Amino acid sequence: MAENNRKTQPVLYSERTILRMPRIEDIPAILDFYHTNRAYLAPFEPIRPDEFYTEEFWRKDILQRHEEFNSDRSLRMFIFDKAEPGKVIGSVNFNQIVRGVFHACYLGYNLAENMQGKGLMTEALTVAIDYVFNDLNLHRIMANYMPHNRRSGNVLKRLGFTIEGYAQNYLYINGRWEDHILTSLTNHKWVSKI
Numbered sequence: 001m002a003e004n005n006r007k008t009q010p011v012l013y014s015e016r017t018i019l020r021m022p023r024i025e026d027i028p029a030i031l032d033f034y035h036t037n038r039a040y041l042a043p044f045e046p047i048r049p050d051e052f053y054t055e056e057f058w059r060k061d062i063l064q065r066h067e068e069f070n071s072d073r074s075l076r077m078f079i080f081d082k083a084e085p086g087k088v089i090g091s092v093n094f095n096q097i098v099r100g101v102f103h104a105c106y107l108g109y110n111l112a113e114n115m116q117g118k119g120l121m122t123e124a125l126t127v128a129i130d131y132v133f134n135d136l137n138l139h140r141i142m143a144n145y146m147p148h149n150r151r152s153g154n155v156l157k158r159l160g161f162t163i164e165g166y167a168q169n170y171l172y173i174n175g176r177w178e179d180h181i182l183t184s185l186t187n188h189k190w191v192s193k194i
Contacts, residue, residue: 006070010077010131014123018080019092021065026088027058030078033088033112040113043174044149073097075132079111079124089115092128097138103190104140105132109155121155129159133187140187144170144180153181161185 012019022030034041034053051057068074074097079090090111097105111121132138143161145152161183169177 007072009066009069010075010135012077012127012131013082014127016082017089017120017124017127018082018085019077019124019128020080021069021076022058022062022078024059024062026078026086027055027062029080029086029088030058031055033078033090037110037112041110044110044146044152046171046173047175072099072136074105075136077128079120081115088112090121090124092124094128094132094136094138094141097136102140103138104142105138107141107143109152116151122158125155125159129185133189137190137193138187139190140184142182142184144182146173146178147181156183159185 009021010019031053034048038048038053065074065076068076074093074095076093076095077091078088079092081087081089091109093108094105095108107125109121109125129141132141141161143156144167145156147153147166162185163181163183165182167180167182170180171178
């Protein structure tokens with residue numbers, strides 16, 4: 001994509017976190033995050049191929065993230081610890097952005113095991129959702145969680161997401177089909193740009 005067509009990439013700040021898209025120089029911190037939290041994240045994510053834990057994988061992934069952001073298809077950021085700005089502590093992903101009559105996306109997120117229970121994900125998602133609603137002008141964010149993942153459900157509830165349904169065998173997580181509770185959050189300040 002031509003340089004003049006690139007969108008300004010967000011750098012979002014909360015009290016204790018920085019959210020931004022990754023750069024090539026972040027690869028060691030990304031790999032450290034995923035290696036350190038591999039066992040903890042496994043029950044909540046797809047089975048990761050061995051290449052996921054390599055520098056080569058992340059070089060390609062970072063380029064793809066930037067391309068998708070520039071073409072208005074996703075916004076996939078990492079959460080950095082404000083006290084240690086080079087340390088990855090989680091991720092926030094707004095995937096499958098659809099415009100037209102929908103103006104919506106799906107939200108996914110994770111947080112390091114040693115950062116759980118401190119309100120960091122609620123804090124990070126608050127600023128990320130504000131950006132997606134106000135700067136990207138999306139109308140709806142959908143987020144789905146496994147019924148036994150109470151922490152995730154509680155985060156979404158605190159943020160105002162509404163439960164809309166229950167999907168059986170919804171996503172293939174950690175080698176098996178898992179049911180999910182379907183939720184969404186609507187931007188009541190959405191403005192048509194037509």
